[in-house]
Amino acid sequence: MTFPAIPHVTADASLALFLDVxxxxxxxxxxxxxxxxxxxxxxxxxxxxVRLDGALALVSGRSxxxxxxxxxxxxxxxAGIHGSERREASGCVVRPRVDLVRxxxxxxxxxxxxxxxxxxxxxxxxxALALHYRLAPNLEDEAHREAQLALERLGGTHELQRGKSVxxxxxxxxxxxxxISAFLRxxxxxxxxxxxxxDDVTDEAGFAIVNKLGGMSIRVGASAATAAAHRLxxxxxxxxxxxxxxxx
Ligand SMILES: O=P(O)(O)OC[C@H]1O[C@H](O[C@H]2O[C@H](CO)[C@@H](O)[C@H](O)[C@H]2O)[C@H](O)[C@@H](O)[C@@H]1O
Numbered sequence: 001m002t003f004p005a006i007p008h009v010t011a012d013a014s015l016a017l018f019l020d021v022x023x024x025x026x027x028x029x030x031x032x033x034x035x036x037x038x039x040x041x042x043x044x045x046x047x048x049x050v051r052l053d054g055a056l057a058l059v060s061g062r063s064x065x066x067x068x069x070x071x072x073x074x075x076x077x078x079a080g081i082h083g084s085e086r087r088e089a090s091g092c093v094v095r096p097r098v099d100l101v102r103x104x105x106x107x108x109x110x111x112x113x114x115x116x117x118x119x120x121x122x123x124x125x126x127x128a129l130a131l132h133y134r135l136a137p138n139l140e141d142e143a144h145r146e147a148q149l150a151l152e153r154l155g156g157t158h159e160l161q162r163g164k165s166v167x168x169x170x171x172x173x174x175x176x177x178x179x180i181s182a183f184l185r186x187x188x189x190x191x192x193x194x195x196x197x198x199d200d201v202t203d204e205a206g207f208a209i210v211n212k213l214g215g216m217s218i219r220v221g222a223s224a225a226t227a228a229a230h231r232l233x234x235x236x237x238x239x240x241x242x243x244x245x246x247x248x
Pocket of ligand 1: 020021022023024027028029030031032033035059060061062063123130132134163164165166168200202
């Protein structure tokens with residue numbers, strides 16, 4: 001399938017930029033903690049955020065706490081855990097409530113499973129759990145079965161989210177689309193033309209909302225079917241596009 005070229009846009013007060021993180025701004029690494037955030041990327045995001053009056057948000061599967069650590073000293077507008085938590089313009093972070101007893105039971109069951117399966121890894125995000133198997137791809141089916149069992153322990157509060165060599169249990173009823181909509185209801189995003197760039201299945205809800213609002217949706221990577229209207233090949237192309245956007 002061919003995609004139309006991305007129209008030229010100028011980084012000004014009419015635009016809002018929403019950016020996925022892993023696979024979009026950062027190259028995929030063997031484990032979540034192994035990602036590299038170049039200073040040049042932080043400088044580029046800081047510059048773009050100023051030019052857009054703060055209307056630049058990270059919209060990630062990572063928690064906001066982790067995003068702040070990765071991108072320090074920046075503290076950008078952000079939605080974390082696939083849209084289930086969001087830093088509002090006031091600086092307050094809105095987080096979903098979780099049943100801590102059930103959550104601990106699900107986490108402990110998955111942690112016990114990872115301890116028996118070398119190459120797998122459990123990421124505890126406080127209200128979500130990510131079961132990674134990038135270093136043990138043969139365990140994909142088994143990991144999905146374990147995640148399904150853990151989901152049942154949570155009693156309907158969470159949903160399964162597939163990702164790149166990962167299966168996640170994330171709070172139900174939220175998405176990257178709902179987070180982008182929420183940002184666009186408040187300053188500095190209110191009334192702006194939204195652009196969203198993402199690379200994964202979790203980003204499709206964001207593309208759908210941005211398309212509905214008449215904005216611009218861009219999927220990174222060549223293979224998957226997508227609702228996005230435009231395509232970039234990889235992280236290097238995203239960075240080059242952002243640099244060009246910042247220079248106009
Ligand atoms: O929505 P995103 O910002 O793209 O976050 C999606 C998940 O990204 C992270 O996992 C992925 O990236 C890791 C580092 O490159 C990689 O090792 C892993 O295999 C990928 O699935 C992150 O750890 C998750 O919490 C995010 O949900």
